[in-house]
Amino acid sequence: xxxxxxxxxxxxxxxxxxxxxFAARLVAEPSTLGNEASVLQVMEQQMRDLGYPPRRVGVDPxxxxxxxxxxxxxxxxxxxxxxxxxRPADGAxxxxxxxxxxxxVVSEQPIEGWRRDPYCPEIEQGWLYGRGAGDxxxxxxxxxxxxxxxxxAGLGLAAPVTLEVVIEEECSGNGALACLAAGYDAEAVLxxxxxxxxxxxxxxxVCWFKVQVKGVPKxxxxxxxxxxxxxxxxxxxAALRELERSLNAEPHPAxxxxxxxxxxxxxxxKGGDWxxxxxxxxxxxxxxxxxxxxxxxxxxxxxxxxxxxxxQHDPWLxxxxxxxxxxxxxxxxxxxxxxxxxxxxxxxCHQDLSGSPAAxxxxxxxxxxRAFVHYGRGxxxxxxxxxxxxxxxxxxVNLQSVLHTARTYALFLSRWCGLxx
Amino acid sequence: xxxxxxxxxxxxxxxxxxxxxFAARLVAEPSTLGNEASVLQVMEQQMRDLGYPPRRVGVDPxxxxxxxxxxxxxxxxxxxxxxxxxRPADGAxxxxxxxxxxxxVVSEQPIEGWRRDPYCPEIEQGWLYGRGAGDxxxxxxxxxxxxxxxxxAGLGLAAPVTLEVVIEEECSGNGALACLAAGYDAEAVLxxxxxxxxxxxxxxxVCWFKVQVKGVPKxxxxxxxxxxxxxxxxxxxAALRELERSLNAEPHPAxxxxxxxxxxxxxxxKGGDWxxxxxxxxxxxxxxxxxxxxxxxxxxxxxxxxxxxxxQHDPWLxxxxxxxxxxxxxxxxxxxxxxxxxxxxxxxCHQDLSGSPAAxxxxxxxxxxRAFVHYGRGxxxxxxxxxxxxxxxxxxVNLQSVLHTARTYALFLSRWCGLxx
Numbered sequence: 001x002x003x004x005x006x007x008x009x010x011x012x013x014x015x016x017x018x019x020x021x022f023a024a025r026l027v028a029e030p031s032t033l034g035n036e037a038s039v040l041q042v043m044e045q046q047m048r049d050l051g052y053p054p055r056r057v058g059v060d061p062x063x064x065x066x067x068x069x070x071x072x073x074x075x076x077x078x079x080x081x082x083x084x085x086x087r088p089a090d091g092a093x094x095x096x097x098x099x100x101x102x103x104x105v106v107s108e109q110p111i112e113g114w115r116r117d118p119y120c121p122e123i124e125q126g127w128l129y130g131r132g133a134g135d136x137x138x139x140x141x142x143x144x145x146x147x148x149x150x151x152x153a154g155l156g157l158a159a160p161v162t163l164e165v166v167i168e169e170e171c172s173g174n175g176a177l178a179c180l181a182a183g184y185d186a187e188a189v190l191x192x193x194x195x196x197x198x199x200x201x202x203x204x205x206v207c208w209f210k211v212q213v214k215g216v217p218k219x220x221x222x223x224x225x226x227x228x229x230x231x232x233x234x235x236x237x238a239a240l241r242e243l244e245r246s247l248n249a250e251p252h253p254a255x256x257x258x259x260x261x262x263x264x265x266x267x268x269x270k271g272g273d274w275x276x277x278x279x280x281x282x283x284x285x286x287x288x289x290x291x292x293x294x295x296x297x298x299x300x301x302x303x304x305x306x307x308x309x310x311x312q313h314d315p316w317l318x319x320x321x322x323x324x325x326x327x328x329x330x331x332x333x334x335x336x337x338x339x340x341x342x343x344x345x346x347x348x349c350h351q352d353l354s355g356s357p358a359a360x361x362x363x364x365x366x367x368x369x370r371a372f373v374h375y376g377r378g379x380x381x382x383x384x385x386x387x388x389x390x391x392x393x394x395x396x397v398n399l400q401s402v403l404h405t406a407r408t409y410a411l412f413l414s415r416w417c418g419l420x421x
Numbered sequence: 422x423x424x425x426x427x428x429x430x431x432x433x434x435x436x437x438x439x440x441x442x443f444a445a446r447l448v449a450e451p452s453t454l455g456n457e458a459s460v461l462q463v464m465e466q467q468m469r470d471l472g473y474p475p476r477r478v479g480v481d482p483x484x485x486x487x488x489x490x491x492x493x494x495x496x497x498x499x500x501x502x503x504x505x506x507x508r509p510a511d512g513a514x515x516x517x518x519x520x521x522x523x524x525x526v527v528s529e530q531p532i533e534g535w536r537r538d539p540y541c542p543e544i545e546q547g548w549l550y551g552r553g554a555g556d557x558x559x560x561x562x563x564x565x566x567x568x569x570x571x572x573x574a575g576l577g578l579a580a581p582v583t584l585e586v587v588i589e590e591e592c593s594g595n596g597a598l599a600c601l602a603a604g605y606d607a608e609a610v611l612x613x614x615x616x617x618x619x620x621x622x623x624x625x626x627v628c629w630f631k632v633q634v635k636g637v638p639k640x641x642x643x644x645x646x647x648x649x650x651x652x653x654x655x656x657x658x659a660a661l662r663e664l665e666r667s668l669n670a671e672p673h674p675a676x677x678x679x680x681x682x683x684x685x686x687x688x689x690x691k692g693g694d695w696x697x698x699x700x701x702x703x704x705x706x707x708x709x710x711x712x713x714x715x716x717x718x719x720x721x722x723x724x725x726x727x728x729x730x731x732x733q734h735d736p737w738l739x740x741x742x743x744x745x746x747x748x749x750x751x752x753x754x755x756x757x758x759x760x761x762x763x764x765x766x767x768x769x770c771h772q773d774l775s776g777s778p779a780a781x782x783x784x785x786x787x788x789x790x791r792a793f794v795h796y797g798r799g800x801x802x803x804x805x806x807x808x809x810x811x812x813x814x815x816x817x818v819n820l821q822s823v824l825h826t827a828r829t830y831a832l833f834l835s836r837w838c839g840l841x842x
Binding site: 106107109110113135170171206208216217218219220221222223224226228230231234260263264265266267268269270271272273274275276277278279280281282285286287289328329363364365390391392393 | 527528530531534556591592627629637638639640641642643644645647649651652655681684685686687688689690691692693694695696697698699700701702703706707708710749750784785786811812813814
C-alpha cells in the first residue's frame with residue numbers, strides 16, 4: 001500500500017461518521033415498492049452535494065418490452081426512477097468501474113416482530129437497525145463514500161466511475177436493467193449486497209408467479225355443493241414443492257456445500273371473503289429459485305407442467321384451469337470463475353485490509369448482478385457489509401463491516417481505475 | 422275460506438306489483454355488513470308510508486354483553502340499527518304474531534360470476550335477480566305486504582302483529598337478539614327465509630372463529646430458516662375437517678335424510694405479503710355447523726381441543742400456539758316438533774292455498790330463529806319464497822313463490838290473530 005492509498009483510506013475513515021449518518025437518513029425514508037420518492041430525493045441531493053449530480057433514469061416498459069431481461073409487472077413507473085452519475089476520468093489508462101446499489105426495501109410487516117420503529121434508524125453496540133439498513137442502504141452509503149473519499153483525498157482516477165442507485169431490485173430487476181439499457185456499464189461492476197466481505201461467483205435464477213384458482217361460491221349450509229378455491233390451491237402448491245424437491249435432488253456444482261439452493265417460497269395466499277360462504281376465488285404468489293444453466297423459458301415450462309399435470313388429476317381443476325401469470329423476476333442464474341481479474345483484485349484488496357482472504361460466495365437469492373452478467377460487458381460481483389434479519393424483523397447491519405466495505409472499494413478504485421494525483 | 426279471507430287474499434294479489442317493486446327497491450341498496458344505512462332508510466320510509474312507523478332498535482354490546490345469545494364481534498354498531506313496529510290489535514282474543522326478516526346481505530364477490538349487476542334488480546321470466554333478492558329482501562317484502570293487505574282489505578286483527586327487520590342475520594344474530602331483548606316477541610314468530618314453502622323444524626348450530634398463526638419471516642434465499650405461516654395453517658385446517666367428519670359420522674335424528682348436515686367452511690385464508698419473503702403471519706376464518714343438543718361451550722371446546730392437539734404434534738405450533746378467537750355466530754341448534762300449533766296452522770294455510778301439504782324442513786344453516794327459539798316465548802319457524810344461488814353469483818327469487826308466501830302469511834294472520842271487521 002503506497003502513500004496515496006494510505007491517504008485514500010484515511011479519507012474513508014474520516015468520512016465514516018458522515019457515511020453512517022447518510023445510511024441512517026436513507027433508512028429513515030420508507031421505500032417499499034412504489035414508495036421510493038422520498039428516499040430518491042435524499043439520494044439525489046446527496047449525490048449533488050458530493051459533486052456527482054445524477055441523471056434520473058426512468059423505466060420505460062414500452063422501450064424495454066423487447067429486452068430479454070425485462071420483467072413485465074402489473075404496476076407502473078410514473079414518477080419513479082433510478083439515479084446514475086458518472087465521475088469522469090481524470091487521466092487515461094485505467095479500467096472503468098460501476099457501483100450499483102438499490103434503494104427499494106421489502107415491507108416491514110409484521111410490525112409486531114420489531115423491537116423498535118423500522119424507520120427510525122438507531123445505532124446500538126455497533127449495529128444500525130432499521131428496514132433496509134442491511135438490504136441495502138448501508139451498502140449504498142459505502143459506495144457513495146468510497147468514491148467521495150477519492151475526491152476528499154484530493155486524488156483523481158484514471159478511468160470513469162459510475163455511481164448508480166436503482167429501484168426494483170427486490171421484485172423485477174427492471175431498475176438496473178433500465179440503467180444498463182441507458183448505457184451505464186463498466187469493466188467492473190460492484191454491488192454491496194449485504195452478504196458480507198465475500199466474492200459472489202454464482203447466484204440462482206429466480207422467477208415469480210401468481211396462480212389464480214376459481215371455485216364455486218355456496219352458502220355454507222351446502223359446502224358440498226360448492227368448490228372451495230382455497231383448498232383447490234393445496235395440490236397445486238404441493239406440485240410446486242415437488243418441483244422444488246426435484247430441482248434440489250442433486251448437489252449443484254455452482255453451489256458447493258449448499259444442500260438446498262433452489263427454494264420455492266409460498267409468499268402470499270389469499271382467498272375468500274366470508275366465513276359462511278364457500279370461497280369462489282383464491283390466489284397465491286410464489287417465488288422459485290432455479291439453477292444457472294436453466295433458462296427462464298425452461299423453468300417457466302417446468303412450473304407450467306407441474307401445475308398442468310396436477311390440474312389434470314383433479315376433475316374440477318381440469319375443467320377450470322388455474323390461471324398462471326409470471327410477473328416480476330424472470331432472472332436467470334449465473335456462475336463466473338473466481339479467477340476473473342476484477343474479482344481477484346477485489347479479494348486482494350480485502351485481504352490487504354483484513355489479513356484474510358475473501359471467501360467465495362454462492363447466492364441462493366438473485367441480485368441486480370443479473371443485468372450486468374447477462375447483458376453487460378463487465379466483470380461483476382457482490383461484496384458488502386454484514387447484515388442480519390434482512391427481509392425480517394429487526395434488520396440490522398454491522399457498522400464496522402460498512403466501513404470495511406467502503407475501504408475495500410476505495411482501494412479497488414485505486415488499483416482498478418488507477419490513481420492520478 | 423270465508424268471505425273475509427277471500428277479500429284479504431284479493432288484497433294481497435292487488436298489492437303484488439307494489440310488493441315486487443318494493444323488493445326490487447330493497448335489492449337496489451347494497452347492504453353488506455356495515456353498509457345497511459341506505460336500505461334501512463328505504464325500509465323505514467316504506468313502513469311509515471304503510472302506516473307502521475317503526476322504532477329504531479340499536480344493538481348495544483355493553484347492555485347485551487351478559488346475554489347468553491349475544492355474539493361478540495370486532496366491529497361496532499354506531500349508526501346501525503334494526504326497525505320494529507307493532508300493529509296494535511283491533512280487538513281481543515287472538516294470538517300475537519311477529520314477522521322477522523333481515524336486510525343484510527353477503528358480499529356479491531366475485532363479481533365476475535354475475536351475468537348482471539347484482540344491485541340493479543331485474544325481472545326475467547318470473548324471477549327477480551340480484552344480491553339479496555332471495556336472501557331475503559323478497560321475503561321482507563312478503564311480510565310487509567301480508568300485513569298491509571289486512572289494512573288494505575279494511576280488516577282488523579284480534580291480536581298485535583310485530584313487523585321487524587334486522588341487521589346481522591348473516592354474521593352474528595345480534596340484530597334479532599337486540600329486538601327480542603327490547604321486548605319485541607310474540608306467540609308465533611315467522612321468518613320468510615328463502616327455503617321455499619316448507620316448515621322449518623330444526624336447524625344446526627353455527628359458530629365462527631378466526632385462527633391466527635405466526636411464522637418466521639425470512640428472505641426466500643433461506644426458506645429453511647423461516648417458518649411459513651400459511652403452510653402451518655394446513656394441519657390446523659385438516660384437524661377441523663376431521664372434527665367435521667366426526668360430527669357427521671352418525672345420522673342425526675334432527676336431520677333425517679341429510680347425510681352431512683354439519684359443515685365446516687374454510688371461508689377466508691390470508692397470509693404473507695411478498696413473494697420472496699417467508700410469510701410471518703397467516704389467518705383463516707372458519708364456520709362450523711354443529712348438532713342441536715351440543716351447547717356453544719361444547720363445540721367451542723371441541724374446536725379448541727382439535728387445534729390444541731394438532732399444535733402439540735408440531736414443534737413450532739407447540740411453542741407458538743395459534744391464537745383462536747371466536748367472533749360472530751355462537752348460535753346453538755334446535756329442533757321443535759312439527760305438531761306445534763303455529764306450525765300446524767301455517768302448514769294448513771299453505772295447503773289451503775296450494776293444494777299440497779307443506780314439507781318439513783331441516784336447515785343446515787342457522788337463521789334468526791335462534792334468538793326466538795332459545796330466548797323467546799313463541800313458536801317459531803321459517804316459511805318463505807323459493808330462491809336460487811343465495812350467497813353465490815346470480816342469486817334470484819321466484820316471484821310466484823313470493824306472492825305465495827305473502828298469501829300464506831296473510832291467511833295465517835287471519836287464523837292465528839283472528840280477523841276483526
